[in-house]
Amino acid sequence: DVVMTQSPLSLPVTLGQPASISCKSSQSLVYSDGDTYLHWFQQRPGQSPRRLIYKVSNRDSGVPDRFSGSGSGTDFTLKISRVEAEDVGVYYCMQGTHWPRTFGQGTKVEIK
Amino acid sequence: EVQLAESGGGLIQPGGSLRLSCAASGFTFTDFGMTWFRQAPGKGLEWVAYINQDGSEKYYVDSVKGRFTVSRDNAENSLFLQMNSLRAEDTAVYYCGRGTWGPAYWGQGTLVTVSS
Numbered sequence: 001d002v003v004m005t006q007s008p009l010s011l012p013v014t015l016g017q018p019a020s021i022s023c024k025s026s027q028s029l030v031y032s033d034g035d036t037y038l039h040w041f042q043q044r045p046g047q048s049p050r051r052l053i054y055k056v057s058n059r060d061s062g063v064p065d066r067f068s069g070s071g072s073g074t075d076f077t078l079k080i081s082r083v084e085a086e087d088v089g090v091y092y093c094m095q096g097t098h099w100p101r102t103f104g105q106g107t108k109v110e111i112k
Numbered sequence: 113e114v115q116l117a118e119s120g121g122g123l124i125q126p127g128g129s130l131r132l133s134c135a136a137s138g139f140t141f142t143d144f145g146m147t148w149f150r151q152a153p154g155k156g157l158e159w160v161a162y163i164n165q166d167g168s169e170k171y172y173v174d175s176v177k178g179r180f181t182v183s184r185d186n187a188e189n190s191l192f193l194q195m196n197s198l199r200a201e202d203t204a205v206y207y208c209g210r211g212t213w214g215p216a217y218w219g220q221g222t223l224v225t226v227s228s
Binding site for chain 2: 090
């Protein structure tokens, strides 16, 4: 199975400051069609997960542009340019290239 | 509006069986593969099972193979997860999600508690 490793696992951030989460996969996530199926999800307390970014760098509808994704191959990053109070929650990367699909451990973002 | 609504969770004894349902609306159900996920209390997300549009392809995480069966009824726009030989470690909120590669849409989840 593809192991997804996130860091850090806890991320205290000052409001208005940037935040960055790393996600590394144990195998390349490039699929045979040339796409890379690495996605980012946000889970606010008490809520279902919400997809923020799909295929590395594409923002889902309604996602603020302060969220951005980048990376390639096995190394990916989610960035929040200026953290707001509503960004508190746990962030997960997930690979959709290989079976079984796998998630990172999650990164808990909290306000300092 | 895309909506996914899980049901069927509850308290069940170890070794018991439970069938979860996911009612889909707001999109053409037959256009999409569907996925089950779960989240144990206080833990991270886990992918559980996938079924393609016509039910001809299914995939499972190793820990549920031989115990869980994913199915769908395209006439009723419904997804199912039959869970047999349940164990304490299957205790989780179970979510259904639309899509093959990583769902944009999730349900609200249904809680399954396996305990004597």
